[in-house]
């Protein structure tokens with residue numbers, strides 16, 4: 001199979017999705033497999049709102065990773081929509097890989113996800129024990145047994161259980177081999193070299209949101225949305241000195257939150273802008289002028305009209 005070209009028999013292609021409780025390491029694993037930062041990571045739970053696809057290109061196949069938000073008990077309209085998005089994604093992919101972080105015990109949240117997943121019939125499922133670098137070998141062994149027991153308990157045993165560390169790069173290649181082997185034979189779905197089909201605006205919005213969330217300890221984890229209003233190369237610049245103009249709005253729910261985001265005399269917003277600009281530049285390889293405004297969209301998580309406007 002190795003060495004097959006995208007049109008040859010033996011070439012495999014398809015979709016896989018990482019699921020798991022918030023902070024399980026799904027985005028980091030997607031990035032490690034793709035080899036470039038495409039999905040946002042954050043030490044705050046539930047930040048992955050956009051479905052971002054990372055694409056792993058190999059001589060013997062093409063693996064498209066669909067990065068879904070974490071499933072959680074819905075408390076708002078946004079929460080319900082996110083859960084719908086998660087389950088409909090599961091039914092459309094070839095493999096779902098459930099991530100269980102080694103530094104945390106299996107809990108009711110994991111059981112909920114696995115029993116929801118058991119209802120999706122066609123999809124193959126494997127388990128990934130993530131963050132092995134944070135646990136002792138004994139603890140990892142215990143964790144693998146607990147994952148196995150959970151699969152048995154819900155009546156849908158995992159086809160494989162793979163321990164990995166995305167940050168240390170441990171077993172990431174093996175996981176890629178395994179996922180690829182589970183895909184059907186078929187031609188490449190995306191052109192070679194393409195890493196993601198998410199519009200650049202969405203990636204840029206995620207990077208700005210990531211910068212804005214960073215350091216706001218517990219004040220507003222779920223209350224920030226970013227919309228890129230306009231993005232384009234500035235006219236009149238020579239080809240060797242391009243400048244990308246990005247105009248974005250950062251939405252919060254209340255004026256108290258606006259104060260937190262902006263900071264004393266705008267210091268925090270300036271800092272967010274600088275960090276966001278640097279990560280956009282690193283991602284797109286072009287100098288960026290970032291024009292960032294903070295706006296209030298009152299209770300946007302509960303308002304269908306606002307949700308639509310903000311792209312949910």
Ligand SMILES: Nc1nc2c(ncn2[C@@H]2O[C@H](COP(=O)(O)OP(=O)(O)OP(=O)(O)O)[C@@H](O)[C@H]2O)c(=O)[nH]1
Pocket residue numbers: 020021022023024025026027028029040041042043044045046047048069070130131132133134164165166167168
């Ligand atoms: N030490 C270690 N940390 C990791 C590893 N993978 C992820 N992390 C960290 O765990 C945290 C959560 O990782 P994410 O990849 O954002 O988790 P996620 O499952 O996508 O989270 P949500 O978007 O909230 O669902 C981040 O601080 C990561 O840096 C790993 O292999 N080792």
